[in-house]
Amino acid sequence: MDPDTEVQSILRQEGENHAEEKEKWKRPPSSYGSMRSDSEDEEEEEEEEMMTERGYAEGNVNEAFPSACPVPPADLPSNEGPGFRLNRSDSPETLYTMTTMQSKPPGAVVIASRSSDIEADSDLEEDEDADELLVTNSPEPPEPVEFNETMQMDEHGQPGILHPEQDLPHIFKSIQDTVSALAKEELFKFKMWFYQWESNITLPHVMDGDILDFVDKIIEILGMDRSLFHTLTTLESIGKKEVAEELRIKCKRALFRAHLKQYLTRKYHVIREGVVRAGRQNLLNTVYVEPEMFTCGYGRMDPSHEQRPVTVNNLYRLQKADGTPARTVVTTGIPGIGMSVSVGKFCLDWAEMRANKDLQFIVKLSFRSLWILRNKNPPQEMSIKEMVEYYHPECKDFLYLEDESCKFAVIMDSFDCYQASLDWENARVINDNHTKAHPDTLIVNIIRGNVLPGAWVWILGRSAAVSQIPSNFIDVVTEIQGFSDENKDVYLRKRFNNRLAAQIVAHYKQLPTLRALAYQPFVCWMLATVFERCFQLQGYGEHPPRLTVFYTSIVIVQTNRKLQFYQGKAENELKWSSDDRNQLSNIGKMAFKMLERRTTEFSEEDVKECGLKLTEVTVFSGLCTELPTAASDGRRRFCFVHPTIQDFMAALYVFMMFRTESKNVLDSRASKIFASKDQTKSAVGLVQCALARTSNSTAGQYDMFLRFLCGILSPTCHDNQLSRYLFCHNTPKLRVDEVQRLLEQEIRTALGSDQDQDRAENLRECLRELTQEDE
Structure with missing residues (x-):
């Protein structure tokens, strides 16, 4: 036999043996219920016959009990009758039955420990062999195993232990005890309400078995959270509001977690990308790819600091330099790098119990929402407790945040949206969660650790914004660096x-x-x-794509985001004002000056020189970011998010000055206004000046600038993309046929020289940006 064939045969045989063994150990369909014997199946058949005789079959129930108010019949069954059995032992919980199944040797028989079953099968006591079988192969359920954080890990290699009051055994036992305390008539009505209002619950689910079976089945079908919610509403529907309140108090911690999970799932289940289109929504878990993230020294990226990769779900596990858990983690990155999506993934994985299950609560306090709250008229002071309840009204009386042993997270994203200056040194100190204060004061005290001291705080924002937070308030800084x-x-x-x-x-x-x-x-x-x-x-696809259309879209999208996030405009109000156009023009002017100086960095003085504010450029524009602070002089330095963005903005500035003010800033005659009317309407002179600069530059710093300028002059760009933003639709169209002939002539000239092959290739790209119309 061939060696490879033999190996495959062996592996196949082992797989078959494993499948047979796995089938022997396979559990019944119920994930939570007790193991059932053959005698129980016979007993259920008898019970179904008795139910049919008494009129409890499904066809008669719908006639007897209308959905609005189910009424039990006069001859309710007793505890031993069909439908319910209330005398089952409370000890065999879900954990026990799971452990019993896992510890059962192959071929063994496990008998459920219901007293009614034992009485029904009393004849087994006379059979010595049967008695021996029970002693040998049906062990008592073992004690529940107490896992510690180093033993039980989730799929991400993280401790994943739920708080005991939020875990399945507590929820199961609480619902079981509550339902068991109901009278016979109340219990029947409760089950019928459950059956009528839950489409996934069938009549056999509510009528077969005892209370433990019923609770087991609803948790299996509906899950912990939904079962608890529905139990509470059903109790209130049948007039047992006091009983519902007792259950609510007993499961308060689990209810708070469930409410927060629902909120975060609704918010992040679907990712919002651009303009929402009906039927084209994408699920976050489907399209998410985690960007690369690294830890770095405070003050943004320090080149001398050793980078350590970290995943989003492991941020909660980061430690300070001394090995103690980090309380305050700051995550930064350039615009469009995926900070908001990373927050959504962290929250959704927690809500769907895929990671960080030991976090009891996640409280989301967006700086954007806090900024809106701050600007209310009149200004409203709140305590931390009131602020949490304001954004999460379902969590009223949220007292667990004061418990030092309570593990919870406070996520504060979009720090750059909070446009107020925070007084980190002189802000009033608040030491409890009930003292009312201004939002500025509350934010400072959260980050200081004066309030919510037991919280893990995650702050996200752009580099230029989070740099105002004093380093002594931050334990770890991480930076999202994008896709590999x-x-x-x-x-x-x-x-x-x-x-x-x-x-x-x-x-x-x-x-x-x-x-x-x-x-x-x-x-x-x-x-x-x-x-x-x-x-x-x-x-489509025969020719390479053009660059200019993408860079134009980047500027448009980032400007619209500025209007939405920082100015609070709705999607149907994204009309650019003259201030918005002037700001883009001034940013382009600064980029053009940097191009002339052959630098990719700018300072606060350069920003002021162009009539701009630092925050407008480095935060709101979405086009720039802050560089690491140099150790030598300590001056703040900035740059565009990519060098080609700087080239594009410089070309956009030159085009805007030519298009709106008839100025050729490339002309060596100090940007004089064109002499004749024909010259003002022609673009060939503008491109001729750009070609002269390109040919005189040995370093090639104008190559991309020329390419973008030709792309912006293309009708596809300036007529279709820019016209409704930068100038009116009725502005006279540009004639680019002369520019096309000029470029073709320059290409022929460059091809005639062996030393200008690279220049010829760049000119071909310029011509393609000008004339290609496949987008």
Whole structure:
């Protein structure tokens, strides 16, 4: 036999043996109920016959008990009758039956410990063999195993132990005790309400078995949270409000967790990308690809600091330098790097119990919401307790936050949305959760650790914004650095079928610049959105994509986000004002000056020189970020999120000055206004000046600038993309045929020289940006 064939045969045989053994140990369908013997099946058949005779069959129940108010019949069954058995021992909980099943030797028989079963099978006591079988193969349920955090790990390798009051045994026992205390008529009515209002619950589920079976079945079908919620509402519906309140108090910690899980699931289950389209929503878990994240020294990225990778779900496990758990973790990154999506993934994994199960609560306090609260008229003072209840009204009397042993997280994202200056040194100290104060004061005290001292605090924001937080209040700083080359492809393949994903991946990789920029998840989303639409066109993909349309979209989207997030405008109010246009023009002016100085960094003085505010450029624009503070001078330095963004903004500034003010800032004659009317309406003179700068630059710093300028002059860009934002629709159209002839002539000239082959290639790209119309 061939060796490979033999190995496959052996593995196949082992798999079959394993499957047979697994089938022997397989549990019944119920995930929580007790093991059932053959005698119980016979007893259930007898019970069904008795139910049919008494009129309790499903066909008669719907006639006898209308859905609005079910009424029990006069001849209610006794405890031993069909439907309910209340005299079962309380000891065999779910954990016991699971452990019993796992400890049962192959071939053994496990007899359920109901007293009625023992009485029904009393004839077994006369059979010595049967008695021996019970003693040998049906052991008593063992004591529950107490796991510690180092023993029980979840799928992410993290401790995953729920608090005892939030775990299954407590919920199971609480519902069981509550329902068992009901009178016969109340119990019947309770079960019928459950049956009528829960489509997944059938009549046999509520009528067969005893109380333990009933609770077992509803938890198996509905889950812990929904079973608890429905038990409470059903008790109130049948007039047992006091009993419902007792159960609510007993399971208060679990109810708070369930409410928060519902809120976070609703908020993050579906990822919102761009304009919402009906039927085109994507589930976060389906499209999410985790960006690379690293720990770094405070003050943003320190090149001398050793980077350590960290995943989103492990942020809660980070430690300070002395090995103690970190309380305050700051996460930063450039605009569009995926901070908001990472928050959503962390919260959704916790809500769906995939990670960090030992966190009892996650309280979300967005700085954007706090900013809206701060600007209410008149200003409203709150305590921490009132603030949590304000955003989570279901969690009234949320006293667990004061418990030092309570593990919970406070997530405060979008720090850059809170535009007020915080007084870190002189803010009033608050030492309890009940003292009312201004939102500014509460935020400072949360970060200081004066209030909610037991909380793990996660703060997210752009670098220039979070840099105002004093370093002594922060334990660990992490930075999201975007997608690796592999993650870019994985992201696109997750969104589309194999063929379309392969087309998109191969298409965008034709341009090294676009491939490099796609490390931002925001750009990857844009690639997916644009190319999905483009590949529906016949013949698309024959030529490489153009760059300018993507960079134009980046500026438009980031400006619209600024209007939404920082100015509070709705989606139907995203009309750019003259101030918005002037701000973009001034940012482009600064980028153009940096291009002339051959630098990619700017300072606060450079920002002021162009008539801008530092926050507008480094935070609100979404186009710039803060660099690590140099150890030598300590001055704050900034840059555009990518060097090509700087080139594009410089080209956009030159185009805006030409289009709106008829100025050629590239002209060596100190930006004079064109002399003749014909010159003001022609773009060829503008491109001629740009070509002169490109040819005179040996370092090639104007190559991308020229390419973007030609792309912006393309009718596809300035007429279709920019016209409704930067100028009116009725503005006279540009004539670019002369520019096309100029570029063709320059290409022929460059090809005639062996030393200008690179220049010829760049000019071809400029011509393609100007004339290609496949987008």
